[in-house]
Amino acid sequence: MIPVCPLANLPRGEAHRLDVDPPIAVFHTEDGEIYAVDDTCTHQDASLSDGWLEGCEIECPLHASSFDLRTGRPSSPPAKLPLRTHRVVVSDDTVYVVPSEEPPNLPPGVRAGTV
């Protein structure tokens, strides 16, 4: 379990980029849910924490694929592969993530361990 930030530092509508390898994006939706997915879009090397959060979808800032934060699945092209999702734990007013054990779907040219 990795600490992300105090809950107070992640207001609704905001994102936090966790600088692990590969990086993880943590989102606090307007509805008050907190989700964590891989930060790197599966289409090209773009940071999803720079994208646009709408409901529980994150839209990639580069070519507008949207991903469902609950499943990681893209709902529109050009991205085809899903993002990994990570479990979020909030305890003592701190946000933690439990990184997934699955292999990540990183875009071409991006490999874990090259950060």
Add this chain to the structure above:
Amino acid sequence: MTARSLPPSVIATLPGGHYTDENIFALEQTRIFESMWFCVARASDLGKPGAFRTVQVGRESVLVTRARDDSIRAFLNVCRHRGARIRTEESGEVKRAFQCPYHAWTYDLEGKLIAAPNLTKMPDLDRVEYGLVNVAVREWMGYVWVCLADEPPSFEVDVIGEATVRLGDERAIESYDIANLAVGRRIVYDVRANWKLIVENFMECYHCATIHPELTEVLPEFADGYAAQSFVGHGAEFGEEIRGFTVDGSAGVDRIPGVGEEQDRRYYAITIKPQVFVNLVPDHVIWHRMFPLAADRTIVECDWLFLKDVVDAGTDLGPSVELFHRVNEQDFAACERCQPAMSSRAYAQGGVLVPSEHHIGAFHDWVINRLGAGSG
């Protein structure tokens, strides 16, 4: 300029080359259009965040938009990566960001770089520093003005002062409540003439009786050739049997409430150097913005502004718009008639200004002064 000996009643114009020479035009671009406040758009053209326009100011294409906080922003229309034009259309709307179509560098509505492929691998790239280059913006009278200079001159002196000096006092223009009028009609003219020919034409009325039959009918004093602009605070009076500022003298639309008795039934004209002309009549305002594109080509965007209620009610604006639309076409045809002659041997030393045009000499002095000015 070579000194010419002229009879006392006339003074010299600029030599013909000033209207054709690309080097002189290039100097005008840097020392006038890129150094002064330049009126680019009606604020209502940028109706909501993300709405944008691209405009030519001097040598630069400028991207003007409205940010999330409703403020108007302007940037050089150049991607900071490898220089692609961000937008090429004249106007449009983006949802939340400007994205360069080449490698997808993405800028928010404040110009900050917010995303790019591999951007997280370049944490040393400052997102503001590598954001779009901002230019200064002001809003006045419902219009958006930009200034490309690093240190813009005083807007109060150069723009507000210029409009005010002509009318005698600041309240005179305020009474038309121009910021709250609505654009009833816009016509864009592509004029094959140097911008100075258009300014000079606007400044004199020696031509009025000859080329503006409809206007002279409405404003009979224009037949004597003395431009309304040569007297501070003077507005040309409507003819006795004229009911409104319309193509046939018929009644216009609802009068702007702030227009006082002394301004009623009168026409005022203002030049705000270098590229704005304003005409004030009791029920509307005609606002011209020039975009000089080349030594021999100028785009003029002209707005007819009326009370919002008048426009919303779908009132017939035809007779009001038609009057000055004809004046514009008549004036621009005259300018286009002069342009090809500017390179003639007959005009190498220029022409002459008759007494009712002598005040144009001050405009020429002003241009020459600016061209001589260092980088100002």
